[in-house]
Amino acid sequence: MPSKVEGWKDEVYGNEIRDHLFEFAEQGWDSIPEDEQDAWFERFKWWGLYHQRKGQESYFMMRIGTPNGVLEPGQLRVVGEIADEFARGPVDNPEFGGAYADWTTRQSIQLHWIKLEDVPDLFEKLEANGLSTIQACGDSWRNIVGCPVAGKDEHEHVDAWPVARRLHEEFKGNEAYSNMPRKWKVSVTGCDEGCGQGDINDLAFEPAVKELDGEAVTGFNVRVGGGLSRKEPRFARSIDVFCTPEDAPKVSAGISALFRDYGDREDRFNARIKFLMDEWGPEKFRQVLQDEYIDYELPTAGEDLRDQYTYNAGDGEHGDHVGVYDQPDGKNYVGLSVLTGRMGVDDVLELADLAEEYGSGEVRLTQRQNVIVTDVPDDELEAFLDEPLLADYSPDPHPFMRGSLACTGTEFCSLSITETKNRMVRYARWMRDNVDVPEGVEDFHVHLSGCTASCAQPQIADISLRGMKTRKDGEPVEAFDIGLGGGLGENPHFADWVEMRVAADEVPGYIQNLLGEFEDRREEGQSFREFIAERSEEELQEMGEPEETSYEDPYMHNTKMTWYPYAEEDDMADSPAPTDAQGKSLPADD
Amino acid sequence: MVTSIHQLDDGAWISVNDVREVNVSDLWWLARADFCDCEMSDFLAEGFVEVGVHPPNVTARIAGQCIACGESGVTDWLVVGRVDPDTGTFRGVDTGSVHVPRRRSRLAGPPEE
Ligand code: HEM
Ligand code: SF4
Ligand SMILES: [Zn+2]
Numbered sequence: 001m002p003s004k005v006e007g008w009k010d011e012v013y014g015n016e017i018r019d020h021l022f023e024f025a026e027q028g029w030d031s032i033p034e035d036e037q038d039a040w041f042e043r044f045k046w047w048g049l050y051h052q053r054k055g056q057e058s059y060f061m062m063r064i065g066t067p068n069g070v071l072e073p074g075q076l077r078v079v080g081e082i083a084d085e086f087a088r089g090p091v092d093n094p095e096f097g098g099a100y101a102d103w104t105t106r107q108s109i110q111l112h113w114i115k116l117e118d119v120p121d122l123f124e125k126l127e128a129n130g131l132s133t134i135q136a137c138g139d140s141w142r143n144i145v146g147c148p149v150a151g152k153d154e155h156e157h158v159d160a161w162p163v164a165r166r167l168h169e170e171f172k173g174n175e176a177y178s179n180m181p182r183k184w185k186v187s188v189t190g191c192d193e194g195c196g197q198g199d200i201n202d203l204a205f206e207p208a209v210k211e212l213d214g215e216a217v218t219g220f221n222v223r224v225g226g227g228l229s230r231k232e233p234r235f236a237r238s239i240d241v242f243c244t245p246e247d248a249p250k251v252s253a254g255i256s257a258l259f260r261d262y263g264d265r266e267d268r269f270n271a272r273i274k275f276l277m278d279e280w281g282p283e284k285f286r287q288v289l290q291d292e293y294i295d296y297e298l299p300t301a302g303e304d305l306r307d308q309y310t311y312n313a314g315d316g317e318h319g320d321h322v323g324v325y326d327q328p329d330g331k332n333y334v335g336l337s338v339l340t341g342r343m344g345v346d347d348v349l350e351l352a353d354l355a356e357e358y359g360s361g362e363v364r365l366t367q368r369q370n371v372i373v374t375d376v377p378d379d380e381l382e383a384f385l386d387e388p389l390l391a392d393y394s395p396d397p398h399p400f401m402r403g404s405l406a407c408t409g410t411e412f413c414s415l416s417i418t419e420t421k422n423r424m425v426r427y428a429r430w431m432r433d434n435v436d437v438p439e440g441v442e443d444f445h446v447h448l449s450g451c452t453a454s455c456a457q458p459q460i461a462d463i464s465l466r467g468m469k470t471r472k473d474g475e476p477v478e479a480f481d482i483g484l485g486g487g488l489g490e491n492p493h494f495a496d497w498v499e500m501r502v503a504a505d506e507v508p509g510y511i512q513n514l515l516g517e518f519e520d521r522r523e524e525g526q527s528f529r530e531f532i533a534e535r536s537e538e539e540l541q542e543m544g545e546p547e548e549t550s551y552e553d554p555y556m557h558n559t560k561m562t563w564y565p566y567a568e569e570d571d572m573a574d575s576p577a578p579t580d581a582q583g584k585s586l587p588a589d590d
Numbered sequence: 591m592v593t594s595i596h597q598l599d600d601g602a603w604i605s606v607n608d609v610r611e612v613n614v615s616d617l618w619w620l621a622r623a624d625f626c627d628c629e630m631s632d633f634l635a636e637g638f639v640e641v642g643v644h645p646p647n648v649t650a651r652i653a654g655q656c657i658a659c660g661e662s663g664v665t666d667w668l669v670v671g672r673v674d675p676d677t678g679t680f681r682g683v684d685t686g687s688v689h690v691p692r693r694r695s696r697l698a699g700p701p702e703e
Binding site for chain 1: 634
């Protein structure tokens, strides 16, 4: 039997949700009939609006999908202005202030505390500036990711940006693919470094060369079925198909139609294509694709460049895009580290100014929650690097600040178990001030996710933290499962879960102890990932002791039980939600 | 009154008569659950896998983990609360008290509230 969500989607889904959304916005949040709220909130996701968690009713998280993370000149300012005007909650966040924007691990933008009533104005402003929330959440083609410096990179094999943009144009709002069994995540990589993170996406185009009719053609090999969520992470598998840049839309259409038709619509937990790939294997997958969805003979895979991949490969080389790099046109791109991907609005607007002043105004978002200012000429570079804003968002950050990622967590997310971003900020600062950086390490990745959905991609970090609970003196406290040694590269590897249910205030001590032992025991020049890979589970467990230190954690209690973890009066009963368009509490339902 | 229930946001919570009532991230004490070898499972709810109504009870199978021993998996059907048949008002069980999975409830009597 199709799931309940499928039933709702059969009634209304896709583009048509917009008219209803606007109508509800016009009449106010409480015009949504109570017995239809669950269905509408499920549908609104398709237009990028995700109802925030319990205690925050009537407020929405809003995601803007920026394909390949590209913000064209002027767009960052629009994002800042929108955040300033529409994304202010009832209570400030103690680290980030009253309004802020999140750069996400899929090169999107997330804003919070959005009121339904503001959506028409908001959409108008976004769309007038070439931005949109369409299909940013929900069962659809999500934001297309790729190498964030596509087209501006000296390592480029194929320029992936036009391909990503083409797919974005073709599949956003396309009725034939607007109702998928589950989310559909696509990555296009054109460089030889592997920074598109194709391996963890549903559909990945990766650079390759193939001899066709006696000619060496550059294009892509196709992989399918990657994803991290739940405790079922998978790397995408090769389906032995080569595809030219021109054919990418056709092949994408075929594969996503296959998923649309064969994906499991009865059990949402089994719906992602990774599970169909488990069941079928790549050979059958290719066969069905060829027989039922593609009208030309699919070439077999070409020669890939995976042995050159350096991005997050664990050897310390090009682990991200932070720093100053040459563009092929002689200009520079400057990658700035944004701790946990969140920037207060004043900083966003300031950055928009700087990008216009020193570069072309274009800004790009990376899959490591950072930003890149492109097109900075050599003679402007020094002045740009001297800008005070770059002290906080550094192109040359401390290794622990640079590698710290965190998801949304109990601040807004229904699924969460633990607080995430503010804690990661505190972890990173404490580590910077207290933990010795192992010799030669410039880029150390700690990814923190508040639950097993893995939005901060913990499994591909040096240290993975996954939200949990434990008891301390009998009382439940927030905790983390700790995994070690994950990463991408030619042979990607998911972190091995080594230390379970470590109380949140003992995690920094654990990392300190572990890195101390790494430094003592490593062979000269050995990377952290290699060091972990060559050790047995027992050995890893015996290293690194969880320990309380001078680190203090204000979020040990069950932050999910609060209406907002940082409110002075944080009891669920103190929540102002639901509120009307002006943020005034609405009378209780019953 | 008919009780309408569903799990939403991919298992993050249970909606009962269109109100978000039961959430992930709570700890449940489970007795004789066969969920793990612990006498009492100290069970962290991470996702609602299936929900059902057996009037007046609202029941669910929950994915999660015993934080005492680390065993993870999905529970048998658990009573997560009751709906007053006249008013439709939902009263969730106290997750901090002891729960007995439904399969065994004949032996153990109804779960405490
Ligand atoms: C069933 C629920 C969810 C699952 C299984 C899930 C899973 C994931 C995974 C695996 C990623 C990593 C990206 C990748 O696969 O390449 C991701 C991205 C993300 N998720 Fe979730 N997530 C869920 C719900 C949520 C919720 C409720 C929020 C916040 C309110 C959230 C926030 C994010 C963010 C900020 C990202 C980076 C985003 C993007 O642009 O798409 N997720 N999600
Ligand atoms: S990993 Fe879990 S807690 Fe974090 S944003 Fe995703 S769903 Fe929410
Ligand atoms: Zn147990």
